[in-house]
Amino acid sequence: MDLALAxxxxxxxxxxxxxxxxxxxxxxxxxxxxxxxxxxxxWVRTGKEKYLRATKFWGKLFLINIAMGVVTGIVQEFQFxxxxxxxxxxxxxxxxxxxxxxxxxxxxxESTFIGLWIFGWDKLPKKIHLACIWMVSxxxxxxxxxxxxxxxxxxxxxxxxxxxxxxxxxxxxxxxFWAVLTQNTALTQFFHTMTxxxxxxxxxxxxxxxxxxxxxxxxxxxxTSLRLGLITLIIAGLGTAISGDMLGKVMxxxxxxxxxxxxALWDGEAPAPFSIFAIGDVDKGHNEVAxxxxxxxxxxxxxxxxxxxxxxxxxxxxxxxxxxxxxxxPNIPVAYWGFRWMIGFGMASLALGVLGLWLTxxxxxxxxxxxxxxxxxxNLVLFKNKALSPKLGRWYWIVxxxxxxxxxxxxxxxxxxxxxxxxxxxxxGVMKTSSAVSPGVSQGEVLTSMIVFTTLYAILAVIEVKxxxxxxxxxPPELTENDLNPPTRIGGDTRDPxxxxxxxx
Amino acid sequence: xxxxxxxxxxxxxxxxxxxxxxxxxxxVGILTKLLARNRAEKRVLIxxxxxxxxxxxxxxxxxxxxxxxAFPEWYATLxxxxxxxxxxxxxxxxxxxVAFEYRAKRPEENWQRNWEQAIFWTSLIPxxxxxxxxxxxxxxxxxxxxxxYVGTFWDLLNPYAILGGLVTLTLFTFHGTVxxxxxxxxxxxxxxxxxxxxxxxxxxxxxxAFLLWTQVDSGDGWSxxxxxIAAVSLVGAIGAIKAGRxxxxxxxxxxxxxxxxxxxxxxxxxxxxxxxxxxxWSLTVTNASSSPYTLKIMTWCAAIATPLVLxxxxxxxxxxxxxxxxxxxxxxx
Numbered sequence: 001m002d003l004a005l006a007x008x009x010x011x012x013x014x015x016x017x018x019x020x021x022x023x024x025x026x027x028x029x030x031x032x033x034x035x036x037x038x039x040x041x042x043w044v045r046t047g048k049e050k051y052l053r054a055t056k057f058w059g060k061l062f063l064i065n066i067a068m069g070v071v072t073g074i075v076q077e078f079q080f081x082x083x084x085x086x087x088x089x090x091x092x093x094x095x096x097x098x099x100x101x102x103x104x105x106x107x108x109x110e111s112t113f114i115g116l117w118i119f120g121w122d123k124l125p126k127k128i129h130l131a132c133i134w135m136v137s138x139x140x141x142x143x144x145x146x147x148x149x150x151x152x153x154x155x156x157x158x159x160x161x162x163x164x165x166x167x168x169x170x171x172x173x174x175x176x177f178w179a180v181l182t183q184n185t186a187l188t189q190f191f192h193t194m195t196x197x198x199x200x201x202x203x204x205x206x207x208x209x210x211x212x213x214x215x216x217x218x219x220x221x222x223x224t225s226l227r228l229g230l231i232t233l234i235i236a237g238l239g240t241a242i243s244g245d246m247l248g249k250v251m252x253x254x255x256x257x258x259x260x261x262x263x264a265l266w267d268g269e270a271p272a273p274f275s276i277f278a279i280g281d282v283d284k285g286h287n288e289v290a291x292x293x294x295x296x297x298x299x300x301x302x303x304x305x306x307x308x309x310x311x312x313x314x315x316x317x318x319x320x321x322x323x324x325x326x327x328x329x330p331n332i333p334v335a336y337w338g339f340r341w342m343i344g345f346g347m348a349s350l351a352l353g354v355l356g357l358w359l360t361x362x363x364x365x366x367x368x369x370x371x372x373x374x375x376x377x378x379n380l381v382l383f384k385n386k387a388l389s390p391k392l393g394r395w396y397w398i399v400x401x402x403x404x405x406x407x408x409x410x411x412x413x414x415x416x417x418x419x420x421x422x423x424x425x426x427x428x429g430v431m432k433t434s435s436a437v438s439p440g441v442s443q444g445e446v447l448t449s450m451i452v453f454t455t456l457y458a459i460l461a462v463i464e465v466k467x468x469x470x471x472x473x474x475x476p477p478e479l480t481e482n483d484l485n486p487p488t489r490i491g492g493d494t495r496d497p498x499x500x501x502x503x504x505x
Numbered sequence: 506x507x508x509x510x511x512x513x514x515x516x517x518x519x520x521x522x523x524x525x526x527x528x529x530x531x532x533v534g535i536l537t538k539l540l541a542r543n544r545a546e547k548r549v550l551i552x553x554x555x556x557x558x559x560x561x562x563x564x565x566x567x568x569x570x571x572x573x574x575a576f577p578e579w580y581a582t583l584x585x586x587x588x589x590x591x592x593x594x595x596x597x598x599x600x601x602x603v604a605f606e607y608r609a610k611r612p613e614e615n616w617q618r619n620w621e622q623a624i625f626w627t628s629l630i631p632x633x634x635x636x637x638x639x640x641x642x643x644x645x646x647x648x649x650x651x652x653x654y655v656g657t658f659w660d661l662l663n664p665y666a667i668l669g670g671l672v673t674l675t676l677f678t679f680h681g682t683v684x685x686x687x688x689x690x691x692x693x694x695x696x697x698x699x700x701x702x703x704x705x706x707x708x709x710x711x712x713x714a715f716l717l718w719t720q721v722d723s724g725d726g727w728s729x730x731x732x733x734i735a736a737v738s739l740v741g742a743i744g745a746i747k748a749g750r751x752x753x754x755x756x757x758x759x760x761x762x763x764x765x766x767x768x769x770x771x772x773x774x775x776x777x778x779x780x781x782x783x784x785x786w787s788l789t790v791t792n793a794s795s796s797p798y799t800l801k802i803m804t805w806c807a808a809i810a811t812p813l814v815l816x817x818x819x820x821x822x823x824x825x826x827x828x829x830x831x832x833x834x835x836x837x838x
Contacts, residue, residue: 088580
């Protein structure tokens with residue numbers, strides 16, 4: 001069979017396409033839920049209208065986005081059974097449990113309270129309505145935790161045994177669920193994925209606020225949003241860097257191959273250098289061109305500038321001895337460049353955030369003449385007495401707008417790196433990807449579903465982006481009488497039985 | 506009763522919850538063509554399920570996740586075996602979810618009409634396919650000694666399963682019509698009652714035929730009892746809507762769905778997916794289930810989470826208990 005169309009290859013492509021696509025919506029959903037909840041909390045506590053308008057504006061974008069996250073998530077729940085039935089049979093005893101927990105605890109939470117939030121503006125008292133968006137936020141975070149615990153088990157299986165004597169083929173069985181939920185791989189992955197999610201939300205808020213501030217529109221709402229976005233971006237950016245370092249150290253121990261591939265480090269070295277740029281020859285197992293900083297990789301791996309880090313060829317040999325003959329190397333260029341795109345795009349957005357917060361600072365080291373009020377577009381103040389020229393200022397807003405895509409690129413490459421870096425294993429050291437596919441599903445079936453999903457997703461992407469752009473451009477809505485006078489009892493006002501609903505589909 | 510039996514019951518409960526809740530959702534989607542006379546009425550229909558359809562759909566995801574966790578072999582055989590029908594269902598559910606959320610987000614008439622078309626078709630098709638799927642599960646399909654489905658897509662379209670599909674289609678539409686009668690005011694409510702009567706009779710004929718066929722093929726005393734409950738409550742639901750008792754009618758159509766699902770699962774037990782090639786190759790609650798340890802953890806989770814879910818989902822229905830009519834739908838978007 002033509003290798004390019006082998007069911008395994010097709011199933012992997014399909015999983016990659018549907019999962020990376022799904023994960024374009026996930027981090028924005030997680031972060032925007034919490035940020036919207038934060039803005040609504042500010043409205044409930046201060047009564048300032050700009051917070052309510054901000055809540056409605058970001059809330060609308062959040063809803064357009066989460067709709068896509070929800071529907072593309074349905075595929076994820078069933079795709080294991082469809083394309084990876086041997087995987088499902090072998091690991092279902094372990095892997096199924098966090099998925100079921102996710103559905104029972106997180107999905108019900110999210111989906112029920114989001115209905116209450118969308119339609120509840122004129123049905124629920126202010127504080128209960130606020131509690132609903134917080135419930136949604138908690139739901140998204142719990143969901144991420146359970147699915148990351150499941151993924152971490154694939155990265156580093158713990159708390160299980162292989163049961164050989166069932167009379168129907170061996171399988172992995174759970175022996176310690178607590179270990180699966182609390183192993184350091186799961187906790188650091190959760191920390192890293194959460195902070196990366198808020199990087200996406202922060203950059204999104206900054207970008208869209210910049211779009212409006214550049215045009216001097218909706219200034220009070222966008223000024224507040226810009227500040228919230230910048231602070232989120234910086235905290236999340238630092239968190240992503242710290243958690244990324246932690247996760248890297250975990251991975252150096254648990255999957256040395258992935259990290260050696262990330263650095264295109266062919267042969268072990270002490271001290272090992274950090275690679276800036278490399279062109280390698282995979283067949284010969286060495287780099288043709290390499291630009292490196294000595295010692296840094298040793299530090300990243302072990303916190304010591306002189307320590308030994310094993311290379312691709314060393315780990316490959318060790319795994320051959322342990323698991324039998326075969327090639328245990330992942331796709332090295334993808335791992336190497338994926339790792340770099342992840343860090344590069346992630347840190348670039350952090351840098352933009354730091355620059356933005358400095359330029360738009362309120363009082364610190366600013367000449368009084370350059371300070372601005374709450375309803376003015378902030379001056380972009382570089383030095384104490386000097387603001388950026390209008391031309392340069394405009395460039396900052398434009399760069400800020402486009403940078404909102406950076407964390408999304410970083411997130412995607414992060415997943416591509418960690419999943420492809422684990423190959424040829426689907427469960428590291430336990431099951432190979434080649435033995436995980438559905439034996440009964442034909443090439444034609446997988447190809448059909450791949451084409452169907454890819455086409456459908458592409459069409460939906462166009463629709464979604466157009467809708468987002470429309471609502472971004474429309475800006476925050478004007479408030480109505482009803483918005484400012486929320487009901488005081490559950491179920492809404494009964495005085496006028498024919499009053500139109502505050503929100504309807 | 507061992508834990509895998511408990512989980513067999515819990516999976517049945519999850520499917521019951523799904524068909525009860527998304528059943529009327531699908532019905533409402535179908536009614537946008539069957540009952541609504543104008544765009545305003547279409548919007549009334551869509552808004553009766555607006556705040557709840559998403560939560561209703563999660564019952565399916567939970568049924569899927571719980572099957573994965575409690576019966577991995579069942580999950581693997583079912584979804585790799587029924588590959589193309591499941592693909593169609595997934596595509597429908599994807600488009601349907603987006604349709605509800607995006608339909609009112611633009612004022613253009615074309616935009617809204619397209620999404621309304623989508624809501625109709627993506628409610629209709631899964632409503633049929635779930636019945637076809639369950640018909641095949643109960644009847645048994647070509648499963649080999651390795652628990653792999655070896656039949657084709659066309660094998661799934663046999664008379665018994667297609668009858669099952671027609672039953673779920675009509676039963677969900679009936680259930681949805683009664684729901685609309687219960688949730689709306691004005692002219693549409695009156696027409697929903699009349700339509701429910703007619704749909705009820707068609708449903709009754711099809712459902713009795715299908716359930717009798719099931720009983721003769723693979724039933725026992727228990728499934729007979731469930732069948733009788735389903736039949737009696739369906740007749741009761743029709744009688745209640747005739748008498749104008751919408752609440753009772755809805756409760757009874759819900760009991761019909763629950764009893765019908767119970768009957769199918771009773772006819773299945775102790776199999777979860779019988780093999781039509783050799784009974785020895787059937788997937789059963791024993792050979793398809795997870796280890797006792799996993800089942801124990803899952804049982805704890807379900808025991809704590811399920812009552813909570815019922816509680817807050819029930820509360821949602823109470824918050825949105827008010828009937829709606831065309832006067833409640835604002836023009837603005």
